[in-house]
Amino acid sequence: MIRLRVYLAGPDVFLPNAAAFADTKRKLCDAYGFTGVSPFDNEIDLAALSKHAAALRISAANEAMIRGCNLVIANMTPFRGPSADVGTAYEMGFARALGLPVFAYTTVGDSLVERTRQALGAEAAERPSGQFEDSFHMAIEDFDGVDNLMLDGAVESSGAPIVVKAMSDDHRRFTDLSPFEECLKLAARQLKVTRDR
């Protein structure tokens, strides 16, 4: 039986135990009838390369891995700012252009406009129109979305909502896998994947 391949996108690659964490995600994929594919699956010998050459090799390898997958599950949890990790956003766009469905989750519950106003604090100012702007007078996007409309649109046009599961414990923000598992359930239902055991 051929299994659908899921590219595991997210800032999880920056966790101290990133390779083990990817293994845990892969086991969950397995349990739902998918094959998980992580950026850690490439076998590039980084030691022999300059930082710059290593970055280009990893980038090319990740793109090739996405091309070899059938869907993406992206961790859109805000990363060092009000929005998702830009590497994850890039991979979501890459996948959508190829026609791959993108499922996604976040462990932070507020909307983009709420998070951005909170991050900007006193720098956020209200325009006469009622819209908010930052200190550069640039508008704070307000479409009631989880994140930038390109990211929200990518997930919703794939057929499922973004799974939002707010964590009460901030320390589990990047490690709680229950919303990832929820994405696997949504994907299995939508793509009619059955567990082969």
Added chain:
Amino acid sequence: MIRLRVYLAGPDVFLPNAAAFADTKRKLCDAYGFTGVSPFDNEIDLAALSKHAAALRISAANEAMIRGCNLVIANMTPFRGPSADVGTAYEMGFARALGLPVFAYTTVGDSLVERTRQALGAEAAERPSGQFEDSFHMAIEDFDGVDNLMLDGAVESSGAPIVVKAMSDDHRRFTDLSPFEECLKLAARQLKVTRDR
């Protein structure tokens, strides 16, 4: 003479005079023999739509516009954090998957690791390995890059470096168009575009 179409990606859409700013970029495109295409070119009547429906329509329209273009010039200037705007990152990935060359610029000169350490301040801690991490113990990417390696890789694999032009005047961070013009020059040279006048 058929002109190559350039999709204008960037957080410029959030400027208070965004439509006029897009027109200025379009005129520069014209001067270098390209046709500029901006997210403001869509003619969606947002007034009749809910915020959510509007977001989905804009997202779909932007993706369709990228599909109708031959290259992208992306404004990678850090936006509300150490990295580029996530909508821009998404569009860069979308374009690369379609095989479009992506040119890019930033008006902030530091590397990703420098900007991230600066943004995190006392929350950035040094690991025994010498690498830095944030308060979630997540690594600060350090490949001597301008931004996340997926973004840097997208531009460099397209054939040109990211144009970095640090602004001494912070207020021009999102409005100075000289690095954008530099991208037009690079694109014209690489894609052998000649001015038709």
